[in-house]
Every structure is written in structure tokens, then in C-alpha cells.
Amino acid sequence: MTKADIVQAVYSRLGGFSKKESADLVDLVFETMKETLGRGEKIKISGFGNFVLRDKRQRQGRNPQTGDPITITERRVLNFKASQLLKLALNDEHGGSGADGANNAEGA
DSSP: OOHHHHHHHHHHHHOSSOHHHHHHHHHHHHHHHHHHHHTTOOEEETTTEEEEEEEEOOEEEEOTTTOOEEEEOOEEEEEEEEOHHHHHHHHHHHSSSOSSOTTOSTTO
């Protein structure tokens, strides 16, 4: 799914917004998330999950092609941890229907 797909979903499901207003709304949500993470704050979306920015220290690694030791610089990484509700929703949708998933259609 792309950002354009999200804009289309907001436009078609919510009604009352123009396509441009839907795009602005989606952009505002993403920009707010980016600014919040940039300040080092967590984002917790109930029923969905947590976004956390974490600092990784400098460490030693190896170049996989040559095997030469290299120093991996310190950096900030974004972690996402799904909520239990999201995990359950994803597993109910795809799990428990047999190994081949053939019985996954609703009403079957």
C-alpha cells in the first residue's frame, strides 16, 4: 500500500473531504509523526502499536564481501512493536485455517 492508496481510502471512506483535503490530512498525520519521533518521543497508537526511536552505539562489524573489519557508526533506528490487538487481528485473518490457507474465505 502506498501513500496515494491511503489518501484514496480516506477520501472514499470518510466523505466530506475533497481529494486534496484527504491528501493534506494524510500528510499532516505523517508530518506530525515524523516531528514527534525527531524530538525523541514515542508514538503509541492504541490497538495498533508503538513507534520508538532508539540510539545504537558505534560497534565493530565486518565487510561481508572482503571480511575486513569496519566500524559501524552510531545511529538512530526506528522500532515498531505491534500491539496484541493487531497481532490477534493478523493471526485470526491468516492463521487457524489450515496449512494451505484454502479455507480462508468468509462464509465458506
